[in-house]
Amino acid sequence: MVELLIAIAVLTLGIGAVSSTLVTSSSLNRSSREAMIATSAAQNVLETLHAEPFEDVFATYNSSAADDPLGAGSAPGPAFAVPGLDVQVDDPDGFVGEVIMPGPGDLLLEDVGDADLGMPRDLNADGIVDGADHATDYTVLPVRIRVAWRGAAGDQTLEFITTLTRRR
Amino acid sequence: MSRCAAGKRAAAGFTLLELTLALTLVGVIAGSIGLVMKTCSRALRAGASGAALESNLRRSMDFVCDRLRAASTSTLVPLTESPFSTTQIDFQRAVGGVGPSVVWGNPERILFEYSPGETDDGVDNDANGLIDEGRVVWIQNAGSANETRATLCNWVREYFEGEEDTGVDDNGNGRIDERGFSIDIEGNRAHVRLSLERMDSDGRSIVRTLERTVTFRNQGDDLP
């Protein structure tokens, strides 16, 4: 009887451990898939930025609709959805993805402090770093693509950073 | 009474209740073990299949996009513009620059082929549970004496996930009847779509899909 009880206890512990492993494995698989979706989405946005005429990138992806190249409200703006990823609970705009450029959203500023974006820096090749808006005369544009989602392993964030300039 | 007789009395069988209880307990435990083993085994196979499919999908897509990125619209054949797409594309990648000119590499081709044993007939010819599935193949120097081929991935669906051969945009993505592997050109970028599908050991379909955009980084000799 004692032996049987011990055997049952061992089995129970073992099954519990296996179940826990199944859950962990499933969670890992899901996280892996989410990361693949997030990476792909960020890449797609970056490639689209490369395809845009360089002079239009800021106006297309900033938070102001007034300067959209094809007419007010026609540009996608800074936020983008990613099918397959859920928004974080405290996300301010309800979108998983965001295009972030130096400045408060509708202005392009040189004197922003952001070491990961290489800021502050001269954006319009005039040799100085000032506090003016360079939305129409920038010659180099640091960009951050952020994807933040609520995943199987909790809240996750993925960021891609690059710098754009006119290629030709 | 002798002790031997007492021992015999103590060892004499189990009551029906004890037996029933024991058998029930053993049955439940054995059943649980069996269920867990089956679940674990199924999860392993499904997880491994899904993970393998995803890994295959990602690697194939990365390969195609990396190759196309170094090409130019001037080297593409055909130049199929959205909303229509192609399942085969010929191109050349830049391998360097000499003076003001691009040096183009060997001609390359990426295309969808029906899997060996499969044909475009709406029937599961190879009895693997999939209909008209194919593979994505990469060819260098197609048609020449030094042609080389490599299969990038198998299990490619005939049509993109959510799409059928109806002549309309079934999945609402702005494309019409795009295939399981398809490329369409929009300006100086390509949209690449890939859907893989296979059946797991329980006969359930596992589908993994990826869509990517890639911008051509080179400009050909043909001015825009």
Added chain:
Amino acid sequence: MKLRVRPHRPRSVHLEAGSALLMAVFVVGSLMMLSVALLATSTSSSREQSANTARQRAFYLAEAGVSEGLTALRAGATGNIGSIATPAYLGTGVFWVEATPSGNETTLLVSAMWGSGRAGLEVVVGEVRSQPFGGMFDAYEDIVIGDEVFIDAFNTWLGPYAPQVVNTENGVDFAHERGRVRSNGDVDIGADTNIIGKARPGPTSSITLGPGAYVSQSTTPLADYIRLIPIEVPTLVSLGPYSVPPGGSRSIPPGSYGFDDFGIGDSGELTIVGPATIVVASYTQGAGGRLLVDATAGPVTIYCTGAFAYDATAEIDTLMGAPLDLAFMCTTTGSIDFAPSTTFRGGLFAPGADLTIGEDSEIFGSIVASRITTGDRARFHFDEHLLTREITSPEDHEIVSWTVVEAAGGQFNALRQDPFELLGLDRGSLPRPSDAWDL
């Protein structure tokens, strides 16, 4: 003596002793093995995904390196950005650029590291060589093409236009298929107009085709705006005004000349022998006035800094056997008008002007203006020989070619540690990209 009798245990109890626990341990062991395999598969997949993400992040850091190198070249620097010992810090990763100049080109070898990811790019950057005449029409604003207009291409190097008309498309005969029309703005094409070539509006603009209009090639919007090529007028001392009297004839030999007002009087004839560069304050070609160009030894370029007037009955021609290599480079921002039934030959580069071409006119050459408007039934033939014209801007650079290569990290490429650990770098002391030029 007491007899001690051991209790008699049934055989079955002896046989059952310990087997339940053994079975339990065996079963749990099997389950553990299965679950370890499952976990290993999932972990491997997760690790592969992480490695892939790191690789992609490194790739876009390398692209940032290309942008930085290009920006540095345009600012007059060498294009070198940091080094493997002191790379530039960006996006929690690092990159550096090695620039190797060669003639008019510079090769940038970019290496980037992010986490376990490594990326390398090789980009050849050249001085901008602009072709001012790349097609029939280039406009920095809108193009409006009338009804029943025809546009194709030919090559004056092969001789006159008519013998080159050997092809047919959409029921019309044409010479070559490069009658390209480009605009940074909208393109409006009239009814029954045939364009044998491309007709492309600006990246954010559109094209309108009238009933029966036909364009043989692409009509999709341009990916990038047409960039204004500045006209650098040569500095030449003016020799005063120059004119060919009505009915008279004069000749200008090869060389460079500056004049004030320049004119060919009615029925006058001027011969210019190339290579010749002429700067004029205004250009007038009167009724029946003829300009003959001999470009056998080199091209003829006339820079006009003021008004440009060309009479409907004026003529421009090439001497027998020579291609018509003639270009007018006009800096005027006013209007240039070709009256109806005008025949004009040559390239006309007037990026600041509003240009109007009257109905029933015929142009052999190329037109670049701010805005272009054509009348009905006009015919245009792009002269492909004008493609040989190039303007080089040493101050500006553009990417000639872009290729993926192995990162120049040497032994560090195979090691997948974080670059800060691997290279012994202090993240806080690394320069920003803009501070790493020529470091």
